Structures are given as C-alpha cells and as structure tokens.
Amino acid sequence: MLPILQRDMTIYSLVAIAHRWGGASRGEQVCNALFGSPGAGLRHDFPSHLDEFSHRTELAYGRPDELALNATVLPYFLRFRPPEVQAEAIALMRGETVEPLKFILGLPAGPSGASMPLCTCEDCIREDKDAHGFAYWHRQHQLPGAFVCTKHGSPVLQSSVRIDGRGRSTLFLPDDPEIVSTSASFITVLQQPLLQRLSILSAAALNSILPGGYSSQILLATYQHGLKQQGLLTKCGQVRAREFVKWLRDQYHSIASLEPFNRIVDECHVEGMLRLVRKPRGNFHSACHLLLIDALFGSWDRFSSVYEWEHQMELPLIFQETPDSEESPSVCENETLVIELARRHKNGEGSVSALSKELGIDVNTAIRWLGKLGLLEIARRPKVLTHEIRAEIIQSIKCGEPFRQISMTFALSRATIDRICNEHPMLHETWRAASHERMRNVERQKLELLIRSSPDVTIAELRRAKNSGYSWLSRHDKEWLKSRSPLKTANRSRLVTKRRPRVDWSMRDHECLSALKNLEATLRFDDCERLKPMVVLRKIPNLSFSPRLDRLPESRALVIKILERAEGRRDK
Numbered sequence: 243m244l245p246i247l248q249r250d251m252t253i254y255s256l257v258a259i260a261h262r263w264g265g266a267s268r269g270e271q272v273c274n275a276l277f278g279s280p281g282a283g284l285r286h287d288f289p290s291h292l293d294e295f296s297h298r299t300e301l302a303y304g305r306p307d308e309l310a311l312n313a314t315v316l317p318y319f320l321r322f323r324p325p326e327v328q329a330e331a332i333a334l335m336r337g338e339t340v341e342p343l344k345f346i347l348g349l350p351a352g353p354s355g356a357s358m359p360l361c362t363c364e365d366c367i368r369e370d371k372d373a374h375g376f377a378y379w380h381r382q383h384q385l386p387g388a389f390v391c392t393k394h395g396s397p398v399l400q401s402s403v404r405i406d407g408r409g410r411s412t413l414f415l416p417d418d419p420e421i422v423s424t425s426a427s428f429i430t431v432l433q434q435p436l437l438q439r440l441s442i443l444s445a446a447a448l449n450s451i452l453p454g455g456y457s458s459q460i461l462l463a464t465y466q467h468g469l470k471q472q473g474l475l476t477k478c479g480q481v482r483a484r485e486f487v488k489w490l491r492d493q494y495h496s497i498a499s500l501e502p503f504n505r506i507v508d509e510c511h512v513e514g515m516l517r518l519v520r521k522p523r524g525n526f527h528s529a530c531h532l533l534l535i536d537a538l539f540g541s542w543d544r545f546s547s548v549y550e551w552e553h554q555m556e557l558p559l560i561f562q563e564t565p566d567s568e569e570s571p572s573v574c575e576n577e578t579l580v581i582e583l584a585r586r587h588k589n590g591e592g593s594v595s596a597l598s599k600e601l602g603i604d605v606n607t608a609i610r611w612l613g614k615l616g617l618l619e620i621a622r623r624p625k626v627l628t629h630e631i632r633a634e635i636i637q638s639i640k641c642g643e644p645f646r647q648i649s650m651t652f653a654l655s656r657a658t659i660d661r662i663c664n665e666h667p668m669l670h671e672t673w674r675a676a677s678h679e680r681m682r683n684v685e686r687q688k689l690e691l692l693i694r695s696s697p698d699v700t701i702a703e704l705r706r707a708k709n710s711g712y713s714w715l716s717r718h719d720k721e722w723l724k725s726r727s728p729l730k731t732a733n734r735s736r737l738v739t740k741r742r743p744r745v746d747w748s749m750r751d752h753e754c755l756s757a758l759k760n761l762e763a764t765l766r767f768d769d770c771e772r773l774k775p776m777v778v779l780r781k782i783p784n785l786s787f788s789p790r791l792d793r794l795p796e797s798r799a800l801v802i803k804i805l806e807r808a809e810g811r812r813d814k
C-alpha cells in the first residue's frame with residue numbers, strides 16, 4: 243500500500259511510509275519493489291531510477307521529470323542555472339546513477355558542501371500527524387539555509403543521523419526517536435529575523451520560476467539595478483568593491499558562522515561575492531544568490547518584478563500576434579501604430595493600455611516601443627527597499643499609519659510592509675496602539691465637527707448618519723462619547739419635546755359615542771350593504787382619529803345595538 247504524495251512531501255518520505263505500512267523488514271526490499279534497485283529510494287536528497295518508479299507506480303505520482311521537480315529539492319539547486327543543467331540533472335535522476343549529479347550542481351565544491359541533514363519542524367510533525375496520521379519530510383525544511391519553518395516560524399531541527407554515515411539503509415520519518423534525540427537548532431534573537439527571511443527566500447527559490455526563464459544576462463542586469471539603487475555602483479557602472487564587501491559583511495555578520503552562510507559571507511569568503519555581481523563565471527550555489535537577493539531587494543517578489551522588467555527589455559521588438567489578425571503587421575506598420583498611439587495618448591484620448599487594446603497592440607510591447615522611440619517616458623522600474631526607505635517605513639508604522647497607505651506612499655507591496663513589521667518584535671503592538679489612537683482622533687473630530695455644524699442633532703440622527711464617527715466611538719470610546727455633555731443634554735431635551743403624547747382612549751370613546759348618538763336617529767342601511775361595524779363607522783362624519791372599536795367599549799356596545807336593530811328590521 244502506498245500513501246498519497248502530500249504537499250511539499252519528498253519521495254524519500256513516501257518510500258519510508260510505504261515501508262512502515264508494508265511491514266517489510268528492510269528498506270532495501272521496499273526500494274527494490276518500487277525502483278527496481280535496493281539503494282535508489284534510500285537517498286533522501288536526489289533519488290535515482292525515477293523512470294522505473296513511475297513505470298512501476300503506473301504514473302500515479304506523475305511523470306519522472308514531474309517527480310524530480312515536485313517531490314525533491316532539485317529545483318532549488320537549478321533555479322539559477324541554465325536549462326541544459328536542468329535537463330542533465332533530470333536525466334540522471336531518471337537513470338540508474340546520480341553520482342555525477344552533485345558535481346554537476348557544483349555541490350561538493352559549493353558552499354553547502356555535500357552534506358544534507360534530514361530536517362523537520364515540530365509543529366509540522368504535529369499538524370501532519372493530525373491531518374494524515376503520519377509525519378513526513380517537507381522539501382522546504384531540507385534546503386540549505388532554511389533554518390526557520392516558513393509556515394510556523396519555528397526553528398527547523400537538523401538531525402545528525404545519516405550525516406556521519408549511520409543509518410544509510412534506514413528509512414527514517416521525522417517523528418522517529420532517533421531523529422528527535424539528535425535534532426538541534428541554535429538560533430539567537432539576533433539571527434531569527436534574518437534567518438526567517440532567508441528561509442522564505444529559499445522556499446521561493448524552490449517553488450517559483452524566474453519570469454521568462456533563467457538568463458545570466460538578465461540576472462546580472464537585475465543585480466546591477468539593485469546595486470545602483472543601493473548606491474553601490476560608480477557612475478560608469480562599476481561595482482564599488484570595498485563598499486559592497488563591507489555592506490554585505492555588516493548585514494550578515496550575525497549568521498556568518500552558520501553553515502552554509504559561513505562559506506559565503508565570513509571573512510575569508512565574502513569577497514567571492516564580487517564575482518557574482520561583476521561578470522559571473524563559474525557556478526554559484528543558490529544560497530549565494532539568495533543572500534544577494536535578500537540584501538538588494540528584501541523579498542522574492544521585488545526581485546522577481548525587477549527581473550521581469552529586465553526580461554521585458556531584452557525581448558525582441560516584435561508585436562504579439564492577435565488571434566483575429568490574418569497576418570502580423572510588419573515592423574514598419576507597428577512603428578506607425580505606436581506613433582499613432584503616442585499622439586492619441588498625448589491628446590488625452592485614453593490610457594496607454596486602453597489605446598493599445600484599441601489599436602490591437604500588446605500593452606507591454608507598446609510601452610517598450612514608446613520608450614525606445616522616445617515618445618513617452620517609460621514606466622519606472624520597481625522601487626528597491628533601501629535602508630533609508632526601510633527606516634522611513636518603520637517610522638510610519640510606529641505612527642500607526644494604515645498599511646495600505648504606507649504601501650501606496652512607498653510604492654511597495656503590502657507583503658513587504660507586513661514583512662518589515664514582523665521583523666521587529668513589538669512593532670506590531672506599537673502600530674496597533676498608535677493606529678487606535680489615530681483612528682480615535684479622526685472619529686472624535688468627525689463627531690465634533692458634525693455637532694458644531696448642527697448643534698440640534700439628536701443621538702438617533704447621529705447613529706443613522708454615515709461617517710458621523712458615532713458608530714466607531716460607541717464601540718471603542720464609550721466614556722468620551724458619554725462625557726460629551728452638550729451632546730447628551732441637547733439630545734435629551736429634543737427627545738422630551740419630540741415624545742408623542744399618550745393616547746387617551748376614554749376621550750376617544752366619548753367622542754366616538756357622541757358622534758354615533760348624533761347619527762343614530764338618521765342612520766339608514768341600503769339593502770345591498772352588509773351589516774358590519776366598519777359600515778357603521780364609515781358613516782360617522784369628522785372624527786379626529788380613526789376609531790378602533792376594541793379600545794372603545796361604549797362605542798362598541800352602541801354599534802352592536804344599532805346593527806342588531808337593523809338586522810331585526812331587515813328580517814321583517
């Protein structure tokens with residue numbers, strides 16, 4: 243029996259669970275059955291024989307290449323490598339030996355070395371056991387540099403089994419006693435926010451493709467843009483080497499002793515990062531890229547949007563074919579169209595996107611053409627989070643400004659503002675208190691203004707009025723609302739005068755009765771008229787109210803008497 247492949251689960255977990263469920267005595271037996279090889283499924287990083295595995299499981303878990311990309315950590319290592327390396331790596335995992343794979347991925351010589359400890363998160367273990375009945379290894383936890391669980395924020399525990407050669411033929415699961423007893427993690431308060439950011443970036447590198455695919459040229463252009471924003475480029479576009487190295491060292495000194503960052507940013511290695519931003523030669527471990535991305539852009543989204551922009555700029559200048567056009571227009575015609583677009587845009591006939599749609603041009607292509615032809619200032623590249631901007635954002639958060647407002651002011655995504663807020667302990671609390679106070683002042687002002695402009699306003703009117711501040715204040719600021727004494731007295735006096743007087747039913751009964759008595763002598767019923775109280779009442783002229791007989795006993799008695807008499811007359 244085989245388990246379902248859960249979200250972010252590794253093939254190794256799948257084999258280990260199958261082993262537990264099947265009751266085979268040795269792991270090799272399960273691997274033989276599933277992979278046709280005793281050792282293939284025992285590798286927890288890069289299993290081999292995936293062709294055979296897919297064949298034997300009748301594609302229940304997908305094609306071999308899908309398995310390599312969705313159920314192993316391979317994509318993390320391939321994210322910043324050309325497509326041919328990906329093809330080569332997958333070919334090895336499909337085949338019978340993965341020995342050359344680490345060499346191809348540059349791992350033995352790379353900063354993380356060849357060691358890949360089994361890693362887990364205690365909260366994930368608990369949740370997985372509750373949800374599925376078993377715990378499994380998550381791909382995200384296995385990445386070098388993933389020290390924090392991106393789901394729970396708890397430390398990722400690294401087990402020492404398998405590192406020293408022990409348990410090479412054992413299929414472990416995260417809640418095994420051997421794993422728990424050897425797991426440890428040492429994260430200081432200083433390291434926590436940094437490691438959390440890098441763990442989120444590692445997960446993004448595992449799961450997100452680069453817009454338009456990998457290109458070393460576009461990647462370099464993206465980094466250069468980030469460096470320029472940080473003031474780390476000279477006017478001629480050269481990297482300010484000494485500043486760059488110091489800048490990196492300052493940012494990452496607190497984690498410079500942790501594997502794999504020790505081989506990237508400690509004193510002996512940090513200068514090596516210069517190669518990554520000059521003319522990159524040789525292979526760089528994904529962790530190098532992720533450190534640089536963190537330093538330059540702060541988040542994967544920001545990096546990715548700059549990369550996408552650079553990718554757009556690299557595209558050849560041809561228009562996308564529209565589905566209904568029989569022939570795609572020539573470059574010359576396109577130029578005419580773009581000039582037409584620029585003219586109409588200048589005349590205020592519509593936005594670039596609306597006009598592009600009208601003229602049948604792809605909007606991105608149109609914008610790039612407008613830029614190239616100098617007809618319109620091209621859209622700006624996304625802003626990069628510098629230290630100055632970060633400090634200003636923190637100040638705005640401390641003042642309790644709404645996040646949406648901050649995000650608009652600094653042209654940064656909501657997620658970025660959230661992240662900055664979460665990086666600093668207690669900042670969210672400070673924001674909450676300040677935001678409450680801001681809100682309270684705004685709502686109080688609204689109410690004061692309304693009362694000042696119409697002093698006779700009643701509480702009921704305030705309650706009904708939109709944007710009077712009353713509703714918020716009645717929930718959050720009751721004491722102050724009560725203490726607004728003019729409001730209170732104004733309302734009370736209005737309420738008293740406005741109150742409707744009680745109905746005097748005996749008066750009404752009296753009035754109705756005398757009207758009936760006046761009517762009684764002359765009252766006649768046509769033959770077609772039904773003899774009902776309402777018919778009698780309708781014949782009374784000029785009552786100051788509409789009579790309700792259930793509240794007027796004497797009138798009621800007389801009406802009944804009149805009707806009885808009329809009935810008696812009809813019967814004769």
Ligand SMILES: [Zn+2]
Nearest residue numbers: 363366391394
């Ligand atoms: Zn977790």
